[in-house]
Amino acid sequence: MDLAHCYEMLRAIGCDDEAETCDASYEAETMRALSYMDHTRINYDLLELLLEYIEGSDQFAHVPRDQGAILVFLPGMMEITKMHERLRGNPLFSDPSSCLVLTLHSMLSGEDHAKVFDAPRKGVRKIVLSTNIAETGVTIPDVVFVVDSGKVKCQRYHEPSNTSSLKEQFISKAEVMQRKGRAGRVQKGFGFTLLTQNRFQLRLQAMPTPEILRCSLMELMLSVLSSGLQPSCFSEALDPPPKSRVDQAVTTLRATGAVEEGAGRLDQQMQCGGAEKKKRHGAET
Secondary structure, eight states: OOOHHHHHHHHHHHOGGGGGGGOOTTTTHHHHHHHOOOSSOOHHHHHHHHHHHHHOGGGTTOOOGGGOOEEEESSHHHHHHHHHHHTTTTTHHHOOOOOOEEEEEEEEEHHHHHHSSSOTTTTTTEEEEEHHHHHTTTTTTTTTEEHHHHHEEEEEEHHHHHEEEEEEEEHHHHHHHHHHTSSSSOOOOOEEOOSOOHHHOOOOOTTTOOOHHHHSSHHHHHHHHTTTTOOOGGGGGSOOOOOOHHHHHHHHHHHHEEEETTTTTEEEEEEEEEEEEEOOOOSSS
């Protein structure tokens, strides 16, 4: 079956996005299954089946269970909780004598964070359900398998409404490679990314969007002013934000009384012990 015929078949059954298909080397049944999936949502069934495959496949039988931890990347705490509940209902993963399922995200205490580094008992498989905190900030040395949902939750700023919100989105190519690299830190590892090759090649950004370009600048603006700099310094950043974003941050801070104009410069208004104090950023006397 050639590629053009594959796409024609998929369009006929309601799939017209090249990113949701595989190349012509895959069987028609695989292509059909992909067309029925909602690629914009986390596929918990597929995640669970993949974990079952790792558990039961002869391909990985040489990896001792207590030395072959599985790291599963999910976009947020809600998705981690849902996946945790599914695994608790699966006999293959709910038995503590054979499987230890842990979670890892920013809301956990330091004591709970430390648990993911502890070696499990002999014969017990450790599965860590994590946000992107394990992508760069945390290294779990016994991870041999990485299962990546291909999603992350990022802070996004909406300029017209001057509001910020968390948005779930596909990760970048660089993040895919970074996550795969968490496997096999001490021995050969295996990475599974739940994205089609076409989505990886055609849709994913090469690098993640810098935080300065996707978040509100108000908090950063206050830090800039308190250090004695002025808003014009944003133009010297490696990835300078649009001037409209800088101006909007200044306007909002002025409206709330957090900053004011003084001798041609912006001054930050500081609250200390209930009394208002003004911190000058200039040579005013």
